[in-house]
Amino acid sequence: MGLRHRRCLDSCIRLLPNAEHQIPTQRTFVKQQGARPGSNLDQSDWAGSGRPAIPPRRSLKVEDTANAELRCCEGAASVFCFEVEVIAFVTRRSLALLAMTQSVLRGLPASPGKCVGRASVVSRLTALPTESIDVLVVKTASVEWLEAIVKARAVVTEIGGITSHAATICRELGKPCVTGVENIMSQLTSGALVTVDGTTGEVTILR
Amino acid sequence: MDLDVTNLIDSLEEVATLLSGWKLSTTQWSLLDGPAIKLHDHSFDASPWRDHLNIYVVEHALPWKTAELEQTVPPLGSRELTELLAASRRDIHLHLVPAFRYYKAGFERKIVYLPSGRSITAATLRGCSQMWSYKSVEVVDKPNDFAEEIERIVAERLVRLRAALAVAREPDILQRLALLERGYQELSDRKTTQARATFRQAAGQSWISEVS
Numbered sequence: 444m445g446l447r448h449r450r451c452l453d454s455c456i457r458l459l460p461n462a463e464h465q466i467p468t469q470r471t472f473v474k475q476q477g478a479r480p481g482s483n484l485d486q487s488d489w490a491g492s493g494r495p496a497i498p499p500r501r502s503l504k505v506e507d508t509a510n511a512e513l514r515c516c517e518g519a520a521s522v523f524c525f526e527v528e529v530i531a532f533v534t535r536r537s538l539a540l541l542a543m544t545q546s547v548l549r550g551l552p553a554s555p556g557k558c559v560g561r562a563s564v565v566s567r568l569t570a571l572p573t574e575s576i577d578v579l580v581v582k583t584a585s586v587e588w589l590e591a592i593v594k595a596r597a598v599v600t601e602i603g604g605i606t607s608h609a610a611t612i613c614r615e616l617g618k619p620c621v622t623g624v625e626n627i628m629s630q631l632t633s634g635a636l637v638t639v640d641g642t643t644g645e646v647t648i649l650r
Numbered sequence: 651m652d653l654d655v656t657n658l659i660d661s662l663e664e665v666a667t668l669l670s671g672w673k674l675s676t677t678q679w680s681l682l683d684g685p686a687i688k689l690h691d692h693s694f695d696a697s698p699w700r701d702h703l704n705i706y707v708v709e710h711a712l713p714w715k716t717a718e719l720e721q722t723v724p725p726l727g728s729r730e731l732t733e734l735l736a737a738s739r740r741d742i743h744l745h746l747v748p749a750f751r752y753y754k755a756g757f758e759r760k761i762v763y764l765p766s767g768r769s770i771t772a773a774t775l776r777g778c779s780q781m782w783s784y785k786s787v788e789v790v791d792k793p794n795d796f797a798e799e800i801e802r803i804v805a806e807r808l809v810r811l812r813a814a815l816a817v818a819r820e821p822d823i824l825q826r827l828a829l830l831e832r833g834y835q836e837l838s839d840r841k842t843t844q845a846r847a848t849f850r851q852a853a854g855q856s857w858i859s860e861v862s
Contacts, residue, residue, distance in 0.1 A: 585700060585702065586721075586744065586745045587701065589723065589734065590735050604795070604796065604797060605794075605795060605798070608721065612723050622798070623798050
């Protein structure tokens with residue numbers, strides 16, 4: 444194994460753990476397929492998975508499902524290239540995922556639950572959209588915001604704690620809420636796709 | 651801007667109708683804070699209170715189960731929520747506070763007869779000062795719940811206490827308000843232990859025995 448390939452492989456492997464929870468990796472693929480150590484995976488196992496094709500006429504042996512490392516029974520050099528290709532694919536997905544999730548804002552977990560949707564950043568009640576709201580993002584919400592909160596699937600506030608109006612109303616209505624997210628009003632624009640996790644207090648700006 | 655008494659009375663007529671529709675009797679809910687004081691003393695400056703009405707209810711009498719201690723709202727899809735939202739569109743915003751614990755400890759309130767003949771109860775200045783002292787003890791006794799809000803709470807309550815101090819005459823009310831003002835200064839200076847002792851002194855024995 445050449446030094447250049449070794450380094451490439453090492454750097455790819457370091458990135459793998461980031462991807463494992465989010466996208467199907469070799470390990471989850473192997474698990475999904477129900478492969479056991481010592482079993483063989485061939486071309487058909489990978490068909491439609493979106494991964495690079497296995498070199499023709501070669502099969503891959505699963506040596507250790509815990510590490511999900513795929514080794515070839517023969518032709519080490521070409522299979523090594525295949526491995527690098529697979530890992531590079533996973534790495535690209537991993538990097539793309541990291542790019543997508545880099546804007547994680549943290550606040551207080553004020554009402555449990557999770558919601559993915561478009562943000563509606565509203566600075567005053569009169570500017571409230573008439574249609575339904577996915578994620579209502581406001582500086583702070585008093586009782587006057589009840590109707591807006593009822594319309595929304597989740598609420599995020601810049602100011603306030605777990606006993607704020609927004610938090611208590613959301614808990615009563617069973618809607619996810621994150622409060623006290625610093626500068627959320629300036630960091631987010633209406634229409635942005637966000638994930639609100641009221642259990643962890645995280646607001647993730649997807650795009 | 652200060653509250654207009656005529657508008658306040660009109661709003662309370664609607665609130666009384668709404669709550670009686672939920673089968674709450676006059677003794678199971680009460681108006682608190684600036685608007686309540688204004689109802690007894692029309693010259694009172696209620697401007698430090700925002701545009702909503704704080705209604706303290708005996709939560710067991712509500713037609714839905716409450717889980718929160720600071721505020722309750724009817725469940726999604728309920729008739730009560732629809733009615734609350736309809737009132738909100740008419741600019742009557744209600745903050746419903748589950749308050750059985752405060753009713754047990756006691757606070758002074760008086761019956762007020764509205765022009766329609768309906769009666770409501772509204773806390774007096776003394777009753778409000780008692781309620782504020784109970785709530786102040788809760789703030790220091792539940793640091794995890796209020797930690798992020800302390801700064802805002804202190805600023806807001808100091809302004810309100812000073813508005814109340816400006817009209818207070820009776821010694822017991824003056825003393826309670828002065829204690830609360832001192833307690834919030836202590837809280838602002840991060841002297842939490844001292845603040846707790848001051849608030850407990852203001853709350854008196856009825857609250858202490860209620861919570862212990």
